[in-house]
Amino acid sequence: MVRITFIDHTGKSRTVDAEPGSTVMENAIRNGVAGIEAECGGACACATCHVHVDEAWVEKTGKPSPMEEDMLDFAYDVQPNSRLSCQIKVREELDGLIVRTPERQS
Amino acid sequence: MSEPIRTDALIIGAGPCGLFAVFEMGLLDIKAHVVDILDKVGGQCAELYPEKPIYDIPGIPMITGQGLTEGLRAQVQPFHPVFHLNEMIETVEKIGDPLFRVTTDSGKVFEVKVVVIAAGGGSFQPKRPPVPGIEAYEGTSVFYAVRRMEDFRDRTVLIVGGGDSALDWTLNLQPIAKRMILLHRRDEFRGAPHSVDQMRELVSTGKMDLIIGQVTGLEGANGRLSGAMVKGNDGKISTVACDTMLPFFGLTMKLGPVANWGVTLKDNLIPVDTEAYETNVPGIFAIGDINTYPGKLKLILSGFHEGALMAQKASRYVFPDKRVVFQYTTSSTSLQKKLGVG
Known part of the structure; x- marks a missing residue:
């Protein structure tokens, strides 16, 4: 199991167990983590699962694909560490991953 | 008011x-018109995931959203449905038993x-x-669509975005605007390359401005943006006059306006019975993701x-005096005739 921590804009944190192969977004939805809407269900088509990846993890999670980068245009408060959590696949190396959810998704 | 359809x-x-639904009603000789707010058919399949695979359509191991849309479009063709795209239903009013008067935001009227x-x-x-x-600025200074270009004459217009809508309206409104400013979060654009080139040409000749950044707040008073x-991207905040x-x-x-049609809603979904998927208003049905009933699954196959x-x-309701005989498309010559395969 891989542990992922979601920190909301007020600083409140939630840590959940995630299975490798799932997406970070799926684990947020499965565990009712607030701040992730995922309106399109993970199709990289809505930008409502936007997260800011903790600086220490940016390298391991990698850069957004061109399609994801296009979709990030629809997100709010986009930063260099912005990702759509439906596009981050959980892997063993991501154990301990920390992501921050923005104040609003849409 | 225009003559009702x-x-x-x-x-x-x-x-x-x-x-x-066009298909199933077509087999029973019910003629249908279809209204959609998008400029194309297919709904979420076409708008959200045209290229994405769908794995749970019975008998089709894998099909894309676009593929399913095209297949359905071909399947309903024998029934010649009339599509009214880019239109939103505004009102549904019961005027008979059952007879409904339905209006769209572009002024079309249906009686069905x-x-x-x-x-x-x-x-x-x-x-x-x-x-x-x-x-506070919507409808006076902030707009999400352009209905009449003239409304933007001599205005200082800030367009935000990097896709085709943003670029097209930048190019279309630039000649009539007092000043055109395009704001995008990065110096790359999703829009069509020739639109991007045209925009860059206008920028390089000083006819408009391009700013890379994101809006964080608005200034103005009484709905008037200033x-x-x-x-x-350097983190500095500046004010762009517009x-x-x-x-x-x-x-x-x-x-949307469903809430005003007299149909009962529960958590933004429409409760229906599971015999006919009819709402609390006889003659108004609800199918697919928008309805709810015990055990509901939001699957295309359920819809x-x-x-x-x-x-x-x-x-x-449509043919009160007709007896409906249940038939299979595989064997019924009358159904096959309707499908144009008999």
Whole structure:
């Protein structure tokens, strides 16, 4: 199991167990983590699962694909560490991953 | 008011369930018109995931959203449905037993015996960017669509976004605007390359401005915008003077005017019975993702099933004196004739 921590804009944190192969977004939805809407269900088509990846993890999670980068245009408060959590696949190396959810998704 | 379009059924939503409802009703000789707010048929399949694979359509191991849309479109063709795209249903009013008068936002009027709400997650509407206080400027200084270009003459227009809508309106409004400013979060654009080139040409000749950054706040009073606070990629915030803003942040699904049609809602969904998928208003049905009942699953295949059962009951409203004989497309010569394969 891989542990992922979601920190909301007020600083409140939630840590959940995630299975490798799932997406970070799926684990947020499965565990009712607030701040992730995922309106399109993970199709990289809505930008409502936007997260800011903790600086220490940016390298391991990698850069957004061109399609994801296009979709990030629809997100709010986009930063260099912005990702759509439906596009981050959980892997063993991501154990301990920390992501921050923005104040609003849409 | 324009002359009403009189037909048997009006289907609201041209997604997979709305399209298949045309088929099921067509087999029972019910003629249907279909209205959708998008400029194309297919609903979420076409708008959200045209290229994405779907694995749970019975008998089809894998099909894309676009593929399913095209297949359904071909499947309903024998029934010649009339599509009214780019239109939103505004009102549904019961005027008979059952007879409904339905109007769209472009002023079309329908008179139909049956209304089928197949609106999925609601209507796709422009996304409101989460800029604090933006609501106060909507309709006066902030617009999500251009209805009349003249409204923007001599205005200082700030367009936000990097796709085709943002670029097209930048190019179209630039000649009549007092000043055109395009704001995008990065110096790359999703829009068509020739539009990007045209925009860059206007920028290089000083005819408009391009700013890289994101809107963080608005300035103004009484609904009149005077400027937008823009955070550059260096983190610095500056004010961009403008009196008009057009944000193009894509589409989101909103329930829309359904709430005013006399149909009972529960948590933004429409409760129906599981015999005919009919709402609390006889003659108004709801199928697909927008309905709810014990055990409901939001699957395309469930919506297909719901459409088939709905059509049986709908036929009793459309043809009160006709006995419906259940038939299979495989063996019934009369159904095959309707499908044009007999």
